[in-house]
Amino acid sequence: MKVFLASFFLLLFSGSSEGQQVIRVGAKHFNEGYILSEMIAQILEDGGYSIERKFNLGGTAVSFEALRTAAIDVYPEYTGTIAAEILKSKTTMTNQKIQQLVNKEFHLEISKPYGFNNSYALVLSRKSSETFHLKAISDLQNHRDLKIGLSYEFLERNDGWRNLAKFYQLPQHPFALEHGLAYKAILENKIELTDAYSTDGEISKYNFTLLMDDKNILPTYEAVSFYSAKLPDQAKQLLHQLDNQINEDEMQKLNALSLFENKGHYEIAHDFLTQKGLLKNSPQIYEANKISAILSKTWEHIILTMVALLASIIFAVPVGIVIYRSPRFSAATIYAAGLLQTIPSIALLALMIPFAGIGKLPAVIALFLYALLPILRNTVMGLSTVDPALKKTATAIGLNPWQKMKLVELPLAMPMMLTGIRTAAVINVGTATLAAFIGAGGLGEFIVTGLALNNTKIILTGAIPAALLAVVTELIFEGIEGFTIPMHLRQKPL
Amino acid sequence: MQSTPSYFKMSSPPVQFESVSLSFGDRQILKEISYAFEADKITAILGKSGSGKTTLLQIINGIIQPKSGAVKLFGHAIDFNNIQSLRLQIGYVVQQVGLFPHMTIQSNIGLLGRIIKMSKHEIVARVKELAEIVQLPPSCLHQFPHQLSGGEQQRVGLCRAMFLNPPLLLMDEPFASLDYETKKSIYQHLQSIQQHEPRTVALVTHDWEEALTLADRFVWIKDGIIKERGDKSDLEKLKSIFLAEQ
Numbered sequence: 001m002k003v004f005l006a007s008f009f010l011l012l013f014s015g016s017s018e019g020q021q022v023i024r025v026g027a028k029h030f031n032e033g034y035i036l037s038e039m040i041a042q043i044l045e046d047g048g049y050s051i052e053r054k055f056n057l058g059g060t061a062v063s064f065e066a067l068r069t070a071a072i073d074v075y076p077e078y079t080g081t082i083a084a085e086i087l088k089s090k091t092t093m094t095n096q097k098i099q100q101l102v103n104k105e106f107h108l109e110i111s112k113p114y115g116f117n118n119s120y121a122l123v124l125s126r127k128s129s130e131t132f133h134l135k136a137i138s139d140l141q142n143h144r145d146l147k148i149g150l151s152y153e154f155l156e157r158n159d160g161w162r163n164l165a166k167f168y169q170l171p172q173h174p175f176a177l178e179h180g181l182a183y184k185a186i187l188e189n190k191i192e193l194t195d196a197y198s199t200d201g202e203i204s205k206y207n208f209t210l211l212m213d214d215k216n217i218l219p220t221y222e223a224v225s226f227y228s229a230k231l232p233d234q235a236k237q238l239l240h241q242l243d244n245q246i247n248e249d250e251m252q253k254l255n256a257l258s259l260f261e262n263k264g265h266y267e268i269a270h271d272f273l274t275q276k277g278l279l280k281n282s283p284q285i286y287e288a289n290k291i292s293a294i295l296s297k298t299w300e301h302i303i304l305t306m307v308a309l310l311a312s313i314i315f316a317v318p319v320g321i322v323i324y325r326s327p328r329f330s331a332a333t334i335y336a337a338g339l340l341q342t343i344p345s346i347a348l349l350a351l352m353i354p355f356a357g358i359g360k361l362p363a364v365i366a367l368f369l370y371a372l373l374p375i376l377r378n379t380v381m382g383l384s385t386v387d388p389a390l391k392k393t394a395t396a397i398g399l400n401p402w403q404k405m406k407l408v409e410l411p412l413a414m415p416m417m418l419t420g421i422r423t424a425a426v427i428n429v430g431t432a433t434l435a436a437f438i439g440a441g442g443l444g445e446f447i448v449t450g451l452a453l454n455n456t457k458i459i460l461t462g463a464i465p466a467a468l469l470a471v472v473t474e475l476i477f478e479g480i481e482g483f484t485i486p487m488h489l490r491q492k493p494l
Numbered sequence: 495m496q497s498t499p500s501y502f503k504m505s506s507p508p509v510q511f512e513s514v515s516l517s518f519g520d521r522q523i524l525k526e527i528s529y530a531f532e533a534d535k536i537t538a539i540l541g542k543s544g545s546g547k548t549t550l551l552q553i554i555n556g557i558i559q560p561k562s563g564a565v566k567l568f569g570h571a572i573d574f575n576n577i578q579s580l581r582l583q584i585g586y587v588v589q590q591v592g593l594f595p596h597m598t599i600q601s602n603i604g605l606l607g608r609i610i611k612m613s614k615h616e617i618v619a620r621v622k623e624l625a626e627i628v629q630l631p632p633s634c635l636h637q638f639p640h641q642l643s644g645g646e647q648q649r650v651g652l653c654r655a656m657f658l659n660p661p662l663l664l665m666d667e668p669f670a671s672l673d674y675e676t677k678k679s680i681y682q683h684l685q686s687i688q689q690h691e692p693r694t695v696a697l698v699t700h701d702w703e704e705a706l707t708l709a710d711r712f713v714w715i716k717d718g719i720i721k722e723r724g725d726k727s728d729l730e731k732l733k734s735i736f737l738a739e740q
Contacts, residue, residue: 390595396581411596
């Protein structure tokens with residue numbers, strides 16, 4: 001058993017402590033994030049570094065926390081985001097100022113901009129722009145009746161529509177619309193104008209026109225490499241090769257390649273860098289074998305789930321045995337475990353980052369915490385429902401407390417305990433898919449990537465094996481039950 | 495067959511109560527009980543429910559400590575620091591049988607063998623021996639308690655209590671829930687056990703006829719004191735008085 005556990009932990013943590021030349025590249029889980037991170041990874045690989053890809057990080061909070069705690073070394077970020085969300089600045093900042101502050105506060109650095117600004121922008125169809133002669137935002141003043149549908153976020157943000165309307169004195173009354181539907185609404189002539197990110201792939205795909213921000217009101221979101229100051233100088237030099245290499249048109253097209261032509265991020269990044277002459281050694285295109293990728297992610301998923309489940313059993317069963325005799329204490333403990341359960345999975349995973357960084361460790365801790373409640377609750381319930389007459393008999397015929405626990409109480413509580421463990425296992429198989437957000441791997445990687453790309457096929461690549469895994473888990477536990485618990489004592493299915 | 499446990503030396507009476515008193519709160523359960531059980535005989539402890547019969551057994555077993563007076567087992571005071579080894583040397587057949595539902599009949603009977611770390615082979619042999627004495631069919635041994643009739647379950651309870659061949663056997667209303675026919679056949683089994691392996695038996699019952707059938711001696715507990723005591727012939731004479739009281 002000990003050897004078994006030890007090898008589990010070895011498997012779990014191998015890969016996180018390799019030689020010093022490994023650079024860990026992070027990526028936020030959205031299309032552009034993946035493409036830019038791939039570029040960073042390939043440029044560094046081309047320069048001779050080994051790369052560990054920690055993609056699918058769940059948003060700015062997770063990515064930055066990972067960078068700050070040295071769980072990753074570099075990821076692409078936007079200057080506007082760094083200023084507003086990381087440095088908490090209310091006003092715009094120059095890039096020099098940002099560089100200065102992140103270096104002083106976090107010992108981090110940013111590269112020069114890649115050359116494009118992924119800001120909020122107002123877009124409309126080419127036809128409308130020609131019909132109404134719209135080229136810049138100030139042109140909107142003369143078109144009071146234009147139908148404008150805006151995303152909820154852009155309508156509410158301080159630097160969004162309100163600010164724009166004030167400075168440009170815009171007379172229109174826009175309504176709110178889910179961003180995902182806005183492009184379609186324009187194509188179907190339901191609205192004429194919406195907000196967008198200026199590098200959205202749809203802009204080049206549908207040949208939309210971007211209105212010029214002629215008064216420079218919208219904050220700039222220039223993409224840069226955001227990295228640890230401790231990176232070797234040579235690696236920093238490599239990162240600087242991306243300076244001023246990608247303009248907005250190019251980024252839109254790269255995004256569209258992924259969204260509409262189903263091209264992989266690796267390939268998109270590789271083709272672009274090759275075309276720009278940024279890859280010297282021209283490594284071969286890496287074709288991941290799909291089946292083996294699914295199998296290895298499934299295996300990762302199983303390990304994550306199993307290690308957390310085992311740890312939870314090892315912790316919760318003894319605690320249950322100790323506390324079940326005191327109704328007050330067990331009620332309090334179960335209540336506490338129940339509270340943990342109410343924390344949304346994503347939030348619990350994010351809360352883990354400051355303590356445990358990113359990767360498998362925080363994911364295992366979070367899954368461990370989730371599994372506690374069902375196991376603990378069912379252990380306590382199972383033990384406290386053992387017939388008191390049988391416990392008395394056990395004492396009267398000469399069993400000591402330990403023998404009574406081992407031979408009578410635990411076996412009689414076992415059906416209920418197993419049900420708890422089974423519930424925990426199935427919950428963990430499901431929750432582990434979310435662990436991909438903090439770079440823990442597993443089948444969630446497909447799901448998170450698929451969600452970011454709005455690609456059902458990729459989502460299913462992860463979701464189907466995950467569902468199968470949940471079913472197999474149920475079957476395995478049914479087998480364990482059949483093997484260890486006499487028929488007449490099994491829990492009736494609900 | 496394992497040897498008789500060395501804890502008990504056979505020269506003194508197996509169980510001796512000396513002015514034992516006990517009360518729960520204001521309620522006096524036992525008053526100044528003095529009685530010596532005779533070795534290798536069945537002694538019936540008669541009385542109404544609530545008369546303190548079961549309490550007597552629990553005192554012998556060390557589950558309850560009397561307020562005053564002394565209980566000696568084979569001449570020794572009960573050693574509460576070593577209570578488990580005492581209990582292993584006292585067979586106990588409880589009310590409602592108390593078989594463990596998750597264990598087969600074989601495991602239920604052989605449980606105490608596991609506790610004292612007998613070999614599997616020895617356990618199987620002893621279970622077989624006991625099953626034969628009470629005429630349990632061998633096919634029963636691999637079944638679970640709920641698959642057996644009430645009478646069969648009671649015989650299993652007897653076998654479990656006698657597994658370690660204890661010199662002392664406590665029986666607490668063991669046959670109360672059985673029908674008349676089943677009772678009669680179990681009485682024969684108990685008597686046949688006594689012939690094969692005679693031992694001191696304390697049999698708690700409220701059933702005068704059962705006491706008359708099985709017991710060599712009797713004590714009648716009423717209101718916490720011993721109202722009557724004697725042998726089979728004394729018990730027979732008490733029939734009308736006893737039944738009138740019940």
